[in-house]
Each structure stands twice: as structure tokens, then as C-alpha cells.
Amino acid sequence: NAGVMQNPRHLVRRRGQEARLRCSPMKGHSHVYWYRQLPEEGLKFMVYLQKENIIDESGMPKERFSAEFPKEGPSILRIQQVVRGDSAAYFCASSPLGAGDEQYFGPGTRLTVT
Amino acid sequence: QKEVEQDPGPLSVPEGAIVSLNCTYSNSAFQYFMWYRQYSRKGPELLMYTYSSGNKEDGRFTAQVDKSSKYISLFIRDSQPSDSATYLCATTTGTASKLTFGTGTRLQVTL
Numbered sequence: 642n643a644g645v646m647q648n649p650r651h652l653v654r655r656r657g658q659e660a661r662l663r664c665s666p667m668k669g670h671s672h673v674y675w676y677r678q679l680p681e682e683g684l685k686f687m688v689y690l691q692k693e694n695i696i697d698e699s700g701m702p703k704e705r706f707s708a709e710f711p712k713e714g715p716s717i718l719r720i721q722q723v724v725r726g727d728s729a730a731y732f733c734a735s736s737p738l739g740a741g742d743e744q745y746f747g748p749g750t751r752l753t754v755t
Numbered sequence: 756q757k758e759v760e761q762d763p764g765p766l767s768v769p770e771g772a773i774v775s776l777n778c779t780y781s782n783s784a785f786q787y788f789m790w791y792r793q794y795s796r797k798g799p800e801l802l803m804y805t806y807s808s809g810n811k812e813d814g815r816f817t818a819q820v821d822k823s824s825k826y827i828s829l830f831i832r833d834s835q836p837s838d839s840a841t842y843l844c845a846t847t848t849g850t851a852s853k854l855t856f857g858t859g860t861r862l863q864v865t866l
Contacts (some may be wrong), residue, residue: 645798672852674852677855683785684843685856685857686853693832697852697853700853732798732799738846740849741787744801746801747798751796
């Protein structure tokens with residue numbers, strides 16, 4: 642029973658390029674969450690999605706960041722025109738239900754902006 | 756003030772010791788409480804999930820929630836070197852889905 646899958650595991654981008662991070666939730670889970678972890682900091686919530694819907698994007702920066710969870714395929718977190726401050730570990734989590742449910746995390750994508 | 760406070764450590768204990776990890780929170784709307792273990796450069800792994808006040812035990816791990824004092828704890832009995840990791844507490848309300856995390860406590864269990 643595969644867990645949450647994320648790819649790529651490591652991503653290097655130059656300033657100004659686009660970064661695309663992918664997340665496939667656990668089988669049977671329809672709720673996906675994205676979190677960001679900066680060095681020496683805890684995990685910070687970014688966005689919560691269900692299939693084809695953004696439910697809560699209160700933690701997402703207003704510019705350059707977007708997320709989607711299409712009817713078919715993985716959830717994608719997209720960062721346009723990356724800057725050095727975007728360098729972090731990005732984790733995806735999934736749950737079978739929504740509010741208050743247990744969230745299971747993937748291995749993360751480590752983004753380095755040079 | 757952060758919504759969830761957690762001592763970053765590091766906390767170093769000898770093998771076999773009982774470990775106590777703690778968090779405090781400020782938002783009385785938080786109802787669900789979780790503990791995650793994160794090894795270096797890995798994703799967080801869910802250890803314990805509790806609702807409301809009380810204790811929950813799972814093997815060597817016991818999670819304790821005291822909502823009256825807004826205090827949550829994780830106890831690890833008979834600690835092993837493989838328990839060396841960062842432990843993150845997390846919480847959420849019954850209506851929101853996002854988890855609010857503490858910054859994590861780094862634990863080192865020595866031989």
C-alpha cells in the first residue's frame with residue numbers, strides 16, 4: 642500500500658525559472674495539503690485542495706505560487722519566477738477525510754534556487 | 756506569540772531513559788492533537804493522534820493532552836538510538852483542515 646508520493650525529490654532551479662512539484666496522495670485519499678519547511682523552522686501550511694477545488698489557500702503567498710488538484714493525475718504546486726527565498730523543503734500530505742483528520746506526509750521535495 | 760510553542764532542544768538522553776516532549780498552545784479552538792517524528796531529510800511520520808483531553812498509549816509512546824492548561828506531551832519509554840529524530844507537535848480545530856506545528860524538538864538517544 643503505497644504512501645504519499647512526491648516528485649521530484651530534489652529540484653534545482655535558477656532564479657527566475659519555474660518550479661513544478663508533484664504529489665500523489667495515498668490510495669483512497671481525496672484531500673491534499675501542501676506545507677513548506679524552511680531551515681530551522683517548523684512546517685507551515687500553504688494550501689488545502691480536494692479534487693478540482695482549492696478549499697483553503699490562506700497560507701499561500703499571493704504572488705508566484707499556485708496549486709491545483711485535477712480530476713485525473715497528481716496535485717501540482719507551481720512556483721513561478723523562483724527567488725532564493727523559495728529554497729525550502731515542500732511537503733505534501735493527504736487524508737481520507739477533511740477537517741480534523743489524520744494527515745500522512747510524503748517524503749518531500751527539496752527545492753534549491755541558485 | 757506563536758500559536759504552538761515547542762522547545763527546540765536538542766535533548767540528549769541515554770538509551771533506556773524515559774523521554775518527555777512537550778508543547779503549549781494558545782488557541783482554545785484547537786481540538787485535535789498529533790505528534791510526528793521526522794528523521795533528517797525525511798518526511799514527517801505520524802506517531803500519535805488524539806482528540807480532546809486525556810491519555811493515549813501505543814507501544815512505547817504515550818500522548819497526553821491537558822486542554823485546561825493548553826499543554827500536550829509525548830512520553831517515550833525505554834528510548835532507543837533509533838528514536839533519535841526531531842519530534843513535531845501539531846494541532847488543528849474541528850473545522851479547519853490545516854495543521855499548526857511547533858518548531859520541533861531534536862532528540863538524541865545515546866548508547
